[in-house]
Amino acid sequence: MxxxxxxxxxxxxxxxxxxxxxxxxxxxxxxxxxxxxxxxxxxxxxxxxxxxxxxxxQPFTQRVFGLPSERFFPKHTAVLAALRGLLAPGSLSSRLQPVAAVMQARLHALWADGGEVDLLEGVKEMLFAPTVEALFGVKFCKRHGAAGLADAFFCFEASFELAASPLPQFLQRGFCAARSHLLSAFRASLAAEDFEGELIGDLIRQSSMEPDLAPNVMLAVLWAALSNSVPATFWSTAFLLLPEHRRHLDSVMACLPPQLPGGATSAETSQDLESLVQVALDRKGPLAAAVAEAVRLRSPGxxxxxxxxxxxxxxxxxxxxxxxxxxxxxxxxxESHLDERLFGQCAFEYNPQRGDLAAISGVAGIGGVAGFAFGGGRYRCPGRFFAEAEIALVVALLLSRG
Ligand code: HEM
Structure with a gap:
């Protein structure tokens, strides 16, 4: 958390x-x-x-998301299992195809006037709406407007830790307003059946979640899906752009499709986007390694x-x-990812090609360069594979701006 x-x-x-x-x-x-x-x-x-x-x-599920423990926890295993299944690696290619197209459109819009773009703002812009569309569907986004949802979400996110503390929530008006905006949006879309056939609709159905708790579960999924991915995408891009990491940037660039996106229309580049999704899903390639290494070094939770x-x-x-x-x-x-006992002598260095991971390979449910940034064991992050591929997509598209 x-x-x-x-x-x-x-x-x-x-x-x-x-x-x-x-x-x-x-x-x-x-x-x-x-x-x-x-x-x-x-x-x-x-x-x-x-x-x-x-x-x-419990303080997060109950105080922040408004999920009463005695009703939510009996369903928790079912929610976790359903989400893991819905975001299993085999399903990601088809989920990410439309996401890539929305990201590409956002990228064009960001640089429409040819000026400079703040990296963090650019990352938020390229992640928020595509993620919401992938998980909650286009109808939800269109009905409530991506910009309004994003404003409410980032306000909610900024107060997250304070909201879990014993500080009375009537003193946290910005947080309460943002939460109530998001919950009302989920309620309205549930009533309008916007989530039929979408991942979140399937999650609610498969976990037999009671209708009155569904909006709060949706809020928890929305938070989980974006709160870590935004900083992880920022750092994955920023590390690669540092002059001293030029050779890592070169190996990432060498694995990208050659024509991306170069100002072309999405129809012209749909084939390139398809190849890009495949590159983003390649867990053994240099792009995945760059993302994992950035996630390892910058997991603030x-x-x-x-x-x-x-x-x-x-x-x-x-x-x-x-x-x-x-x-x-x-x-x-x-802190632990800087520990030499786990990541060797140069644990603090950015090196996507680090090889010796012997120390963590036996630790329950965790592994690979990202260590336990995604948690471990039974309760490890169910969105990990989706997150890594989505971050890789944004990084690739941002880098393709040249
Ligand atoms: C870089 C991106 C991400 C990071 C670093 C991350 C990390 C984590 C961590 C550390 C946990 C707690 C695991 C534990 O305590 O063992 C977690 C839980 C969770 N994550 Fe992620 N996550 C990311 C992206 C995502 C995405 C994209 C989704 C959804 C699509 C997601 C959905 C969830 C959910 C629903 C939980 C709660 C699971 C439960 O209640 O047991 N995460 N994540």
Whole structure:
């Protein structure tokens, strides 16, 4: 879940001072951070009876998204399984084809006057509407307007962590207004059956979600789908554009279709877009490696769990940490991804071609260059493959501007 970049800074300072384990009080919650590879392994692989996911995320599901735990949690496994199935790698080619065309149109609009474009704003512009269309459908976007939805979403997103804290929400008027705007849009589109045949409609149906909770589940999916992808796309592009990374940029450019998009109409470039989607889906290619490496180095969130029983966690040198039932536990991908025990001597360097990942290859449910940026184990991110391909698409289109 989210913890702002200054939070990552604090974690880094504490790590230097206190080592592999320390406890912080953040937004009124006492959280024990774990860094030893053995503890991280246990964090992701222990059964729910020992280390649980749901009670740890309750402040977010309940306070931020308005999903009452006693009704939502019994359906959580079904939601997660359905989303994993709907975003399985085999389905992505057809989902991403229309997304690529919308992204391309946005790219043309962004540079219509030939001026300069702020990278972060450009990324938001190229990700928001295409993602919403891919998951919620064109009818939803058209009915409510992508620009209005984007304004509400980024306002909601900016207050996300504060909203999960005990601070009364009547003091957070911007957040409440943005949430209510988005929930009303979901309600109106549900009533108009805009989601029939769309991924989100299938998700609600397959998980047998009660109609009155559906808008709140949609809000949670919208947040999950965009909150991490925006910074990840920004950094994936920015790292490649730094002069010292020229050779990585060259290998990415060499794998892109030659005619992209060059001001041509979408009809003229549809074949190129099709090849571009294939490049974005190639998990072994240089573009995927560049995205994974940027995600590894810039994952500002923390993964949360709660001790569901009194337990011991391995720290270092064979020592064990005694943890009481109810204690919140966290791992920080941002900090751990700089750990030489996991990523070798030059862990802090941007190197999409880094080879030695032996240390993380045995850790439950995680693997590859992105480490545990997408979480791990049973509750790992269900949108990972979609996210990586979508980010790759935006990066490729932005780079193709020359
Ligand atoms: C760079 C982009 C992304 C990153 C870094 C990311 C990361 C994460 C992480 C760390 C978790 C928690 C996993 C855990 O605690 O083990 C998570 C959960 C989740 N992600 Fe992603 N995610 C990304 C993109 C997406 C996208 C595009 C979608 C949807 C299309 C998505 C949907 C979800 C959902 C629904 C959950 C909650 C799962 C649950 O309730 O168990 N994510 N993500």
């Amino acid at each position: 989210g913890i702002a970049l200054h939070g990552s800074d604090l974690i880094h300072r504490c790590r230097i001072k206190y080592g592999d384990v320390f406890t912080l009080k953040l937004a009124g919650r006492s959280i024990t951070f774990l860094f030893s590879p053995a503890a991280i392994q246990q964090f992701f692989s222990a059964p729910d009876a020992q280390i649980a996911f749901r009670p740890a995320i 923390v993964d949360l769990r709660m001790a569901a029983a009194d337990l011991f966690l391995p720290i270092t040198d064979g020592r064990q940490l005694s943890v009481k039932k109810g204690q919140l536990l966290a791992v920080s991908p941002y």
